[in-house]
Amino acid sequence: MGQIEWAMWANEQALASGLILITGGIVATAGRFTQWYFGAYSIAAGVFVCLLEYPRGKRAKGSTMERCGQRYMTAVVKLFGPLTRNYYVRALLHLALSVPAGFLLATILGTACLAIASGIYLLVSGVFC
Amino acid sequence: MGNWAVNEGLSIFVILVWLGMNVFLFVWYYRVYDIPDKFFYTRKLLGCCSTRVRRQLDRNLTFHKMVAWMIALHTAIHTIAHLFNVEWCVNARVGNSDSYSVALSKLGDRKNESYLNFVRDKIKNPEGGLYVAVTRLAGITGVVITLCLILIITSSTKTIRRSYFEVFWYTHHLFVIFFIGLAIHGAERIVRGQTMESLKEHSVKFCKEKITEWGKIKECPIPQFSGNPPMTWKWIVGPMFLYLCERLVRFWRSQQKVVITKVVTHPFKTIELQMKKKGFKMEVGQYIFVKCPTVSKLEWHPFTLTSAPEEDFFSIHIRIVGDWTEGLFNACGCDKQEFQDAWKLPKIAVDGPFGTASEDVFSYEVVMLVGAGIGVTPFASILKSVWYKYCNNATNLRLRKIYFYWLCRDTHAFEWFADLLQLLETQMQERNNADFLSYNIYLTGWDESQANHFAVHHDEEKDVITGLKQKTLYGRPNWDNEFKTIASQHPNTRIGVFLCGPEALAETLSKQCISNSESGPRGVHFIFNKENF
Numbered sequence: 062m063g064q065i066e067w068a069m070w071a072n073e074q075a076l077a078s079g080l081i082l083i084t085g086g087i088v089a090t091a092g093r094f095t096q097w098y099f100g101a102y103s104i105a106a107g108v109f110v111c112l113l114e115y116p117r118g119k120r121a122k123g124s125t126m127e128r129c130g131q132r133y134m135t136a137v138v139k140l141f142g143p144l145t146r147n148y149y150v151r152a153l154l155h156l157a158l159s160v161p162a163g164f165l166l167a168t169i170l171g172t173a174c175l176a177i178a179s180g181i182y183l184l185v186s187g188v189f190c
Numbered sequence: 191m192g193n194w195a196v197n198e199g200l201s202i203f204v205i206l207v208w209l210g211m212n213v214f215l216f217v218w219y220y221r222v223y224d225i226p227d228k229f230f231y232t233r234k235l236l237g238c239c240s241t242r243v244r245r246q247l248d249r250n251l252t253f254h255k256m257v258a259w260m261i262a263l264h265t266a267i268h269t270i271a272h273l274f275n276v277e278w279c280v281n282a283r284v285g286n287s288d289s290y291s292v293a294l295s296k297l298g299d300r301k302n303e304s305y306l307n308f309v310r311d312k313i314k315n316p317e318g319g320l321y322v323a324v325t326r327l328a329g330i331t332g333v334v335i336t337l338c339l340i341l342i343i344t345s346s347t348k349t350i351r352r353s354y355f356e357v358f359w360y361t362h363h364l365f366v367i368f369f370i371g372l373a374i375h376g377a378e379r380i381v382r383g384q385t386m387e388s389l390k391e392h393s394v395k396f397c398k399e400k401i402t403e404w405g406k407i408k409e410c411p412i413p414q415f416s417g418n419p420p421m422t423w424k425w426i427v428g429p430m431f432l433y434l435c436e437r438l439v440r441f442w443r444s445q446q447k448v449v450i451t452k453v454v455t456h457p458f459k460t461i462e463l464q465m466k467k468k469g470f471k472m473e474v475g476q477y478i479f480v481k482c483p484t485v486s487k488l489e490w491h492p493f494t495l496t497s498a499p500e501e502d503f504f505s506i507h508i509r510i511v512g513d514w515t516e517g518l519f520n521a522c523g524c525d526k527q528e529f530q531d532a533w534k535l536p537k538i539a540v541d542g543p544f545g546t547a548s549e550d551v552f553s554y555e556v557v558m559l560v561g562a563g564i565g566v567t568p569f570a571s572i573l574k575s576v577w578y579k580y581c582n583n584a585t586n587l588r589l590r591k592i593y594f595y596w597l598c599r600d601t602h603a604f605e606w607f608a609d610l611l612q613l614l615e616t617q618m619q620e621r622n623n624a625d626f627l628s629y630n631i632y633l634t635g636w637d638e639s640q641a642n643h644f645a646v647h648h649d650e651e652k653d654v655i656t657g658l659k660q661k662t663l664y665g666r667p668n669w670d671n672e673f674k675t676i677a678s679q680h681p682n683t684r685i686g687v688f689l690c691g692p693e694a695l696a697e698t699l700s701k702q703c704i705s706n707s708e709s710g711p712r713g714v715h716f717i718f719n720k721e722n723f
Contacts, residue, residue: 070357073344081340088270094277095286095315117349126349166319167273170333174340 066120068148071181075114075155078178082107082162082171089167099161103168106158110175113138113145149186155179205256212260262343265336272332273319276309280318283309293401297412304414308380327378335371338364355512359489369430372422379417388414440490444481444539451503453522453535456606459510461524462496464503467540472499474551474575475568478542480506485517485536494567494690495543498574500582507606509564550719552579554686555590558676558716560699562597562691566607569594569690573627577614580626593676594629595667597691631662669698673706677714687718 082103089100116135119125138145145151159175162168282291298305313321323329344350345361384392388411397410405412452464472495479490491514493506510519523530551557551572561569573594579587596607611629618624676685689699703716 066354067357069354070345070350073347073350074341077340077344084266084270085273088273092274092277094319095281099316120353165316166276166323169320169323170269170336170340173333173337177337177341 066122066185067181068118068185069120071148071178071185072114072117074174074181075110075178078155078159078171078174079107079110079114081174082110082168085162085165085168085171089165092167094165094167096165099165100167103162103165103171106162107171110155110158113151147186148182149188152179152182152186155182205253208253208256258343258346262339265339269332269336276319276322277315279307279309280313280315280322283307284312284314284318286314290401297415303412304385304416306382306413306415308382308417326380328375328380331371331375335368335375338368338371342368355514356489369426373426374420374423376418376420376422379419381418382415383418385414385416440479440541443541446540448538448540450522450532450535450538453524453530454606455524456507458605460507460606461510461519461522462505462507462606463522463538464497464505465538465540466503470504470540470543472497472504472543474499474572476543476571477568478504478506478540478544481539481541482514482518482521482536483539484521485514489514490541494571496567496570498571498578500575500578507564507567507570550686551576551688552587552589554684554717555588556593556676556680556683557589557591557686557688558593558595558672560595560597560687560689560691560695562689562695563599565690565692566596566598567690569596569688570607570610573610573614576627577617581617591625591680592627592629593672594627595632595672596629597632597634597666597695599633599635630667632667633662633664634666669702673702673716677706677716681714682712684715684717687716689719 084107086100086103086105086107088094089097090104094100112134115128116131116138117125117128143150155175156179159172159179162175163172278287278291279295281287282295285292287295295307295309297303297307298310308326309318309322311318311321323333341361342364345358351358384394391411392404392413393409397404397413400407400410404410446467446469448465448467450463450465452462454462454464456462475494477492477494479492481490493508495504496507497503497505508515508518510516518536519525521536523534551559559569559572561567573592576587576589576592614627615624618626687699687703689696700718703718707713707715
């Protein structure tokens with residue numbers, strides 16, 4: 062178990078959460094649900110998370126399969142240096158991003174998924190163990 | 191053009207039938223809710239329809255993945271549809287909608303009335319919707335099982351599956367929660383329709399425009415409603431039962447005693463386990479699931495059997511690549527230099543054997559066997575078995591010619607298999623049938639120094655790497671040439687092509703089979719069989 066790089070799973074989970082946030086956001090905005098602006102936020106947050114998580118990080122051990130065309134996003138993500146490199150910061154960022162989406166039923170699934178991804182990143186960040 | 195239908199036909203047919211059934215069921219149930227009067231008022235309130243989640247038919251990995259994607263797709267459609275429903279139902283209940291819907295939502299407030307709108311508390315959106323999600327069974331089960339599904343999907347991607355197997359394996363067991371939640375998802379019966387008795391007294395066609403007069407005129411008494419009973423459990427309870435049976439069989443089999451009779455360490459981190467189990471019967475190229483409680487109490491891993499059915503033991507060759515295999519390596523004492531006592535060997539549980547395409551090898555006269563890297567293991571079993579059959583009764587054997595291709599990146603992996611080939615080579619020569627087995631070993635990862643070495647020793651009788659009479663070849667095979675040569679040497683024959691290796695190679699070989707097969711019933715036909723784990 063110690064050899065598992067949980068961050069790889071956190072990355073997949075966060076990417077999926079981004080897509081779910083976008084979908085939920087589109088439903089709320091297009092349907093003009095009550096307080097649909099939370100839906101609009103959800104779309105924006107979802108797009109941001111997807112772009113951030115698209116480049117697959119290099120594994121500590123073994124070879125890494127890059128996602129198709131990820132080098133363009135990698136260049137942008139690297140610009141922010143420690144803000145994006147550090148898993149603890151990423152965990153907090155995802156947690157913060159997930160909160161506003163929790164106010165609408167349409168986007169709450171995105172909140173739950175992103176919060177789980179944040180939790181896994183937190184475990185990996187080395188803050189607790 | 192080639193014999194495409196023979197190679198791909200059956201799979202495509204099955205998938206088309208299954209997709210057709212999916213489409214049919216979707217349209218059928220759409221019409222169940224869209225057309226009858228029973229759901230007229232329900233439709234007015236909801237404006238949408240229900241969907242069904244597909245049943246689980248576990249035939250093989252590809253089908254499993256297709257079903258999974260179908261489930262995900264229908265979950266998405268279902269969730270989005272009900273998000274709209276909940277939003278509109280809550281709005282109608284709090285009076286934030288057209289007057290018709292508001293009036294419909296008021297049904298059930300007075301005595302002797304049954305409600306239509308399942309939302310009874312007057313909490314406005316967005317809190318109203320969230321309240322429904324956490325207080326109603328459909329809401330709670332819906333959110334929980336969708337989360338489970340998402341976790342299963344994210345941990346099943348190729349990267350996670352190949353690199354962090356435990357994450358994939360354990361998370362996948364969330365499917366238990368998924369299916370239980372799915373079965374009870376509709377138990378609260380919140381989707382409602384007009385009752386049969388009420389439909390007799392209250393005609394929708396006549397009364398639908400007269401909502402203000404309901405209960406006042408005799409033609410239109412207040413309509414009564416009831417909830418739809420859950421239906422999904424009928425689809426899934428059968429497969430769930432079958433799966434439970436399968437796990438029980440596996441548990442029973444795991445209790446049977448398995449003895450490790452020999453452990454052999456081979457170069458390049460490969461070990462061979464020879465075992466015996468009472469009543470164990472196998473066919474060529476089959477695989478077993480192995481559990482070693484010392485290493486992990488819950489994990490079962492598949493391995494191809496490398497022994498022939500004619501031998502009195504069964505064996506597997508395991509390459510050490512991860513946590514579990516390393517644990518097994520240590521448990522068997524392979525890291526120690528001295529001889530290990532038999533009682534020190536760990537307990538093993540075996541489930542299987544399970545069949546694969548290799549069993550079909552003996553039904554052809556000519557076969558092409560292609561193994562890439564460790565994918566050569568099922569062919570170890572086949573070649574050994576062919577050898578035993580040949581020795582025992584050569585005339586009964588339908589197989590006349592084997593073309594064997596082994597693609598390998600580096601030389602180390604040759605050793606244990608090279609011994610087998612050497613034995614076969616010698617035996618064939620003794621029986622004056624050196625042509626029975628023609629094998630080609632391709633070193634796909636050669637470098638400059640190796641190439642120089644080979645060039646110098648090119649004329650020697652035995653190959654410098656393997657010690658075999660047939661020389662090692664370098665780079666990748668030219669499949670087009672190979673297929674055309676074999677086709678010309680065996681006209682009007684059905685040639686079986688068996689592969690155990692990566693996807694890319696499967697696609698190449700599959701295309702070659704199709705393009706080199708002649709379209710008529712006579713003429714040469716290449717039939718492609720692939721196995722992959």
